[in-house]
Amino acid sequence: MRPKIKQSNYNMAQSINTKCVQAGYTPGNGEPRQIPIVQSTTFKYNTSEDMGKLFDLEASGYFYTRLQNPTNDYVAAKLAALEGGAAAMLTSSGQAANFFALFNICECGSHIVASSSIYGGTFNLISVTMAKMGISVTFVSPTASEEELNAAFQPNTRAMFGETIANPALTVLDIEKFAKVAHQNGVPLIVDNTFPTPVNCRPIEWGADIVTHSTTKYMDGHGACVGGAIIDSGKFDWMAHADKFPGLCTPDESYHGITYAEKFGKEGAFITKCTAQLMRDFGCIQAPQHAFILNLGLESLHVRMPRHVENGQAVAEFLASHPKVEKVNYSGLPTDPYYSIAQKYMPNGGCGVVSFVIKGGRAGAEAFMKKLKLAAIETHVADARTCCLNPATSTHRQMSEEQLEAAGIPAGLVRISCGLEDKADLIADLKQALED
Ligand SMILES: *Cc1c(COP(=O)(O)O)cnc(C)c1O
Numbered sequence: 001m002r003p004k005i006k007q008s009n010y011n012m013a014q015s016i017n018t019k020c021v022q023a024g025y026t027p028g029n030g031e032p033r034q035i036p037i038v039q040s041t042t043f044k045y046n047t048s049e050d051m052g053k054l055f056d057l058e059a060s061g062y063f064y065t066r067l068q069n070p071t072n073d074y075v076a077a078k079l080a081a082l083e084g085g086a087a088a089m090l091t092s093s094g095q096a097a098n099f100f101a102l103f104n105i106c107e108c109g110s111h112i113v114a115s116s117s118i119y120g121g122t123f124n125l126i127s128v129t130m131a132k133m134g135i136s137v138t139f140v141s142p143t144a145s146e147e148e149l150n151a152a153f154q155p156n157t158r159a160m161f162g163e164t165i166a167n168p169a170l171t172v173l174d175i176e177k178f179a180k181v182a183h184q185n186g187v188p189l190i191v192d193n194t195f196p197t198p199v200n201c202r203p204i205e206w207g208a209d210i211v212t213h214s215t216t217k218y219m220d221g222h223g224a225c226v227g228g229a230i231i232d233s234g235k236f237d238w239m240a241h242a243d244k245f246p247g248l249c250t251p252d253e254s255y256h257g258i259t260y261a262e263k264f265g266k267e268g269a270f271i272t273k274c275t276a277q278l279m280r281d282f283g284c285i286q287a288p289q290h291a292f293i294l295n296l297g298l299e300s301l302h303v304r305m306p307r308h309v310e311n312g313q314a315v316a317e318f319l320a321s322h323p324k325v326e327k328v329n330y331s332g333l334p335t336d337p338y339y340s341i342a343q344k345y346m347p348n349g350g351c352g353v354v355s356f357v358i359k360g361g362r363a364g365a366e367a368f369m370k371k372l373k374l375a376a377i378e379t380h381v382a383d384a385r386t387c388c389l390n391p392a393t394s395t396h397r398q399m400s401e402e403q404l405e406a407a408g409i410p411a412g413l414v415r416i417s418c419g420l421e422d423k424a425d426l427i428a429d430l431k432q433a434l435e436d
Helices: 016-022 047-057 071-082 095-104 118-132 146-152 175-184 265-282 288-298 301-320 339-345 361-369 401-406 422-432
Strands: 087-091 111-115 136-140 156-162 189-192 210-214 230-234 325-329 353-358 388-389 412-418
Touching: 016 071, 016 301, 071 175, 071 230, 071 288, 087 095, 087 265, 095 118, 095 189, 095 210, 095 230, 095 265, 111 118, 111 388, 118 136, 118 156, 146 156, 146 175, 146 301, 156 175, 230 265, 301 325, 301 353, 301 422, 361 412, 361 422
Parallel strands: 111 136, 111 156, 156 189, 189 210
Antiparallel strands: 087 230, 210 230, 325 353, 353 412, 388 412
16 A cells, blocks of 8 residues: 655755656656556455455555556655655545645644635635634735744644645745744644646645645646645654654554554654545545646746746736736735745745735726636636636635625726746737726
């Protein structure tokens, strides 16, 4: 049941560019150059004894694709290499990745401290759905002081959570500060690193313990497949906080009394438990076909991200100088409140997503978007084609102007995800759409 593919035997010294292209899969003599798609639900064994060893987590190998598949493991190994982690797994979506990452160490009665500036889907997951499982949350401002962060912790807190660059607020997380407070309180920091990707930021290098992704975004990069991933740094010492993490530090009766943190150590415990228990019971596995397509995206991630950043920066600068634009949120602008922190964590830029407030509120945004020719109206971000969204007339249309304002989403706010087109064409499109 443990992955056959050793996830940590990559060359740490290699550049992220080389890892994007080659990490995770090294074919042997005469084997396929490209990652094979193992299109099989099940795997054959010669004896029941052989299979028994897999079920006991005694031997490495595969038995059923609901839990694990070699194609997924090749791609997960690449993601572990990219983030500098010890082990990784793919999930069917980013939502499943964040749920699994949290639920692997939380149970009924646990508590989470989370940044309030996170993706709406994750906010609902934690504040509504996980609340029904008896898991409570305290939301904190991403700009809270150490004292304020510490004050949010309770004896039953089991994890701290935030997004490197939040979708859609575009706030930037002070990863070192959050990691310090999490560790002072004996819990891991989980960081959703979807927007910058490991090409622009590697949270584990700044103290994060577990990294999650919606691979649906830049990693796939072409709007082709929904997917997610969890990468474990292998650094958090579960046994040092055994009272908080009984799931990792006491015997699992559903696996013949195995204690994950003892048997698989710091490097293997989290991902092995997440696979053996949560994948077994919830089955949110990524299809091997999707893992293959995801890998095609990863092979060019290091080439695409700088272009997304270049286009995002150019569009943000153009919008900031336009008289019809009230405000621009983009951490690459020196006037942005997150500029200096973004320079620290992402010196090569963050991502291609920009948001701005257009004069004239909801009607102004609607009129502007109707005129766009290149930028398509979509509930999506982070792929090759530029797209945009006005929350007030789409995802948040049930809210009044006052409610929108209170939520920090003014009616005239437009989120634009800059794709890989030529920046001059993108700016020309925005310019004509902003004309009267
Ligand atoms: C999109 C997104 C998610 C959810 O991912 P899905 O793949 O759509 O399930 C989670 N976190 C962030 C930051 C996202 O942008």
